[in-house]
Amino acid sequence: MAATSNENFKLENLFSVKGKVALVTGGGSGIGLMATQALAKNGAKVYITGRTEEKLDRVAELYNQNITGRIIPIPADITKKDSIVKLAQEIEAREKYLSILINNAGVSSATQTVEHEDPGALRKALFEDPSSNMEEWDRTYRTNVVQCFFTTTAFLPLLQRGSEVETGWSSTVINISSISGIVKASQHHFAYNASKAAVIHLTKMLAHEIASSNLRIRVNNIAPGVFPSEMTAGESDDKQKSAIPKEKYEQKVPARRPGKDEDMASTVLFTATNQYLNGQTIVVDGGYVLATGTI
Numbered sequence: 001m002a003a004t005s006n007e008n009f010k011l012e013n014l015f016s017v018k019g020k021v022a023l024v025t026g027g028g029s030g031i032g033l034m035a036t037q038a039l040a041k042n043g044a045k046v047y048i049t050g051r052t053e054e055k056l057d058r059v060a061e062l063y064n065q066n067i068t069g070r071i072i073p074i075p076a077d078i079t080k081k082d083s084i085v086k087l088a089q090e091i092e093a094r095e096k097y098l099s100i101l102i103n104n105a106g107v108s109s110a111t112q113t114v115e116h117e118d119p120g121a122l123r124k125a126l127f128e129d130p131s132s133n134m135e136e137w138d139r140t141y142r143t144n145v146v147q148c149f150f151t152t153t154a155f156l157p158l159l160q161r162g163s164e165v166e167t168g169w170s171s172t173v174i175n176i177s178s179i180s181g182i183v184k185a186s187q188h189h190f191a192y193n194a195s196k197a198a199v200i201h202l203t204k205m206l207a208h209e210i211a212s213s214n215l216r217i218r219v220n221n222i223a224p225g226v227f228p229s230e231m232t233a234g235e236s237d238d239k240q241k242s243a244i245p246k247e248k249y250e251q252k253v254p255a256r257r258p259g260k261d262e263d264m265a266s267t268v269l270f271t272a273t274n275q276y277l278n279g280q281t282i283v284v285d286g287g288y289v290l291a292t293g294t295i
């Protein structure tokens, strides 16, 4: 009979990312930086990418201190297929495998008012307003949805190798969707919310097709509520960090505050390491969806 042991239940066994190789798109600010720090502080080698080289370099310079892992910047634009190919080639040249891919890069879309009871006024706001145009929908969809598809599929061989080099580990793709893809309100940006709902469905299709191909790569998505970032705060400081006043969300979410670095970090570590999680949406929103309601 096997000896009784609680060893498997230790935190360092359950949530370890030591020695893992990760890629975080949009890792230079906001949620991508939170994910990068969570992985690198706990021993992972994390490649970060984005369009702005200085932002990535600043993150590497600031956050490579006192960590057991490493942060390595490689600039890329994930809305261009040739840029994704180049990124994959650069990482393939340096690494034998990829354990974690976080498709986090994203953009918001233009806003329109919806508070109109007159059909002509609603049409004016949603159809005639110059901010409401097809190019804006294309830009939003291309960045938020299309990149998740092409970045994931470009890295499939390297991800599969990540599962083969270590018994008990299956590599993982984590798409960053949003509660905006779940709530019924347009939040004044139809294009953004529709793109995030598409990311949630794309996650399920990729998880299904990859599993059907007998590859051992899990695909999940994290749907955050409101977290401080360049997107939500409009800027970041000299540490690449952003801030949202707590009061702004006191009445809006049961948690009575925006999300913190630690809320995202623990979600990323759980989603990356839980070997039994596949095709799922992990909502981390302080109760935002509870308060706003779904369809």
Ligand SMILES: NC(=O)c1ccc[n+]([C@@H]2O[C@H](COP(=O)([O-])OP(=O)(O)OC[C@H]3O[C@@H](n4cnc5c(N)ncnc54)[C@H](OP(=O)(O)O)[C@@H]3O)[C@@H](O)[C@H]2O)c1
Residues within 6 Å of the ligand: 025, 026, 027, 028, 029, 030, 031, 032, 049, 050, 051, 052, 053, 055, 076, 077, 078, 079, 104, 105, 106, 107, 143, 176, 177, 178, 179, 180, 223, 224, 225, 226, 227, 228, 229, 230, 231, 232
């Ligand atoms: N913060 C929130 O409350 C919240 C809530 C739900 C979901 N999200 C999602 O979380 C993700 C991260 O956003 P964030 O809020 O942390 O905002 P953020 O600080 O603006 O981060 C987005 C990052 O994506 C990068 N990026 C944008 N377009 C890119 C492209 N074409 N190629 C490569 N990188 C690109 C940006 O860097 P460059 O501009 O330098 O390329 C930036 O670092 C997004 O998908 C967003 O929709 C955010």
